[in-house]
Amino acid sequence: MKSALDTMEPIERVTLGDRVHEELCDLLMAGKLFPGDKLSLRNVAATMGVSMMPVREAVTRLVAEEALTVAPNRAVSVPVMTLTRLRELTLIRSEIEGFAVAQAALHRTDKELMRMRSLDEQFRAAVKSDSPNAEKSLKLNKDLHFAVYNAARLPLLSGIIQGLWLKVGPVINLDLRSSSERLRSGDAEQCHARLVAAIEAHEPDKARAALTDDILSSSQFIQSTGILPD
Template sequence: MVKGVDKVGLESSIRAVERETLNDRVYRELRTMIMSGGFAPGSEMKLRGLAQSLHVSLMPVRDAIARLVVERALKMLPNHRVIVPEKTIDEFLEIRRVRILLEGEAAALACQHVSPDVIASLKRIHEKIKSLSGNKQRQFWALNQEFHFTVYEAAKSPLLLSMIESLWLQIGPVFNHIPINLTSEGARGHHRIIAALSAGDAKAARAALTEDLMKGGDRIIAAFIQDKQPAH
């Protein structure tokens, strides 16, 4: 026992730290799942089911859900049900415009800081993406997220990174409905990003990232339109 430290108070503090760590872990896991299309737009976030799948109690899940509602990643309805918000095409286009500005800037900044280890990581993720089969939609989007955020973290701009994360939280659920065969060009776009970063060419990195978001966005919009077509 440390002299001058109350045992009950110390144990209480330790439990508080453990709870905070668990809350943060659950929050990060749910956040990552949302950003990579782990939940379909319009689906309800059921606390008990989430707690069971994450092997935790209801409390950290409830805390994480509340944080994600504040971040606009989730939406609380008047009856207190929490759902994954759906996006219209106009909302998607607005988010894409802002993403191009922020993520293009992050790619350009990354050219100043990118290391051989980062390039190696991007190439490794790129190879994993190319090896995926057509029924690996969830894996594609998870790897796509990992690829992009490896670039953005290399920009060494915490504020810019947090803004990009906020946009991905809003757009991530859209990925849930996009078939993998609509994303085959994504690997080629990633190759151009890697090449620009390897050359330290900020202008080319911005252009490659912009092209990747534009082409990917066009495929998502096409899927949106197809999904809204009346069944015959």
């Protein structure tokens, strides 16, 4: 028998631990958690209205992804970003995310391209807006980047990149709250334009170059603030 039932898909079951994990991920990527901040399982559980158990699970996962660290004192905290760590992260991101956009340039569909253009436009509008709203801009920037990464059609790679963003998230904040991010957003806009254009033209090398410039200029801006130890 064929019916409307055939269009059903297996429902994804989401546990409380998943919800807490997602919530903490958002906080990290949005830079709402500062490097060095300490987390208490009981406090997080209380503020989220759940038992300690789901929080334990979420934190365990984040520690596994190195988005959180547990000190020898067994205290969990947001990892402090050092200069060498940021440089390492920048190098790795350039290589891996550069590879992703190169693949995206080869395999993108027109539909995916349209979505990139839409997000690019929204981002450009957001940063040029009179009301800065850095949080919104940051989210649009993230959505645009991952729209490109997902176009590579390598879900494992997208997952790896997500892990990298979790690690750099907290310092994005540092730069953002110093709020002279505006200086660099001209760079970001230009890089995004070059990136989308290269992907449209199926030119992997140019796409990679554009993205590398984006990552590098952002990293160098943070380094130039001199707030990082080491």
